[in-house]
Amino acid sequence: MMAAITYPAEIKTSYEKLGAVYSLIEQMRLEHNRQGAIARDKPDFISSGRWAEYTRIFRTKLKPLLAEQDRLRDEIRKSLYTDEEWKALDSDQRIEVFERDIKGDKEELKSLSTEATTTLLNELKAIKLNELGVSSSG
């Protein structure tokens, strides 16, 4: 999968990159929901399969960003715990570490603006729901 994100020089660490990814994913989500509101106003967009087609395209464009998010989280985890140390934790401890040290404050970070960019967001914004053909895959 191609690198989905271009980071400016000042975004260096895995934590900084992860924050930028959260912000870009959030922008993708907001664009999705903007289109979703249009679909709710015009139920035919849903019954005709047009919304399903949009969803399919959206997910295709979102996945590279999610892959980068996962890659960065794994990088952070490995910087904190060896695989053996990670294995030795119990389930509750892993969740605690994940929430506190790996995931970070996603809810806050995603709302921050970022200078990182992705062409996927522009591609998504170029899609007009009312111009989509109806996919045979529904």
Place this chain on the structure above:
Amino acid sequence: MANEVFTSSDWNNGIPQADPNNDLTITSSRVTFDTEARNIDAYFYRDMGAAHFDENFEHLLTVQVNGGSYGEVAFWMLSNTINDFKSILDGGEEALVCVGFNNSYIYLMELRNTGQFQDGYNYGQSTPAYITIERDESVGTYGTVYIYIYDDSDRTNLVDTLTVTLHEKVNFRYLFSNCSYNSGTTQVLSGFCENLDLQEVGEEVEKTSSESASGQDVVSAGYPGADLEGVETGGGEETVGQREITASEFGTGVDNAETTIARTDSEYGSGIESSIVSPVFFGEDTGLVTELSILTKDIYGFEAGEGEDILKELAGVGGKSTDMRLHSPTGRTGIQSGKTGMLSKGVNI
């Protein structure tokens, strides 16, 4: 596609395989857990057959956490072991799990012998979350699992997406709609899972296709006694296949009859060449809705590309849960198992 019927024989007739404290209440569409604790083995599952989940999938379900005290319960799980999911984790077995956790969280977990890998979101209590769980084997070395969380049933308003890049390719057998996490502690959680739709195409039937002397396709399906042959009828109406279905195939009390629907170009809109198509339905001849509600269907006599139109038409007249097999005259056979009108990627006519 169709929702899983939790009271069916596939699901042990709605009886949890383990429920020592009677925490689980099963209805046809919902599995409710009430103060399910972290010190019991409780679970409710369906045996789908070895390696059933061996490729991409997309499951739909609705879940809700109604609070508790740092409890942890799986709404949905795939595994190859029947046990509570802490035992599965501690035993080094693999599973994919959608978990209700700590009163308000939804978690996605991959369990394996090197620990668990997860993502989670604090969705809140007492509000249904409409989720889509997808495994995409084309992303990452071993595939990736996603949970898309929506707050509306049309899945138009995305709240968050959970993702775990998988560390191993595993085919799974058992599908759980409830599974406890037995850590020997007393915290509890309440909530439910409902409207689980696996969106699977139906069981493939053995089929052959050949060209008949009259230029019409002869399509044979691998049913006992199936004998399908194209027949040209008058007035431009075409019936491409018929099959005798005995009452024993559908249980008692079902007549063997047929209902024919004829449609015209105007009903299809443009782009479909066939002038009149007559899908033939076999079953109880008491009206389309009733008939569609109870039987497995073989539908013949339409052209390539029309599968979805037929499903929409059936949905429009109130067809309910059924299995349909759609046979095109060209010999391509699409198998649609589930709810009429719920189009899916499984349709390929």
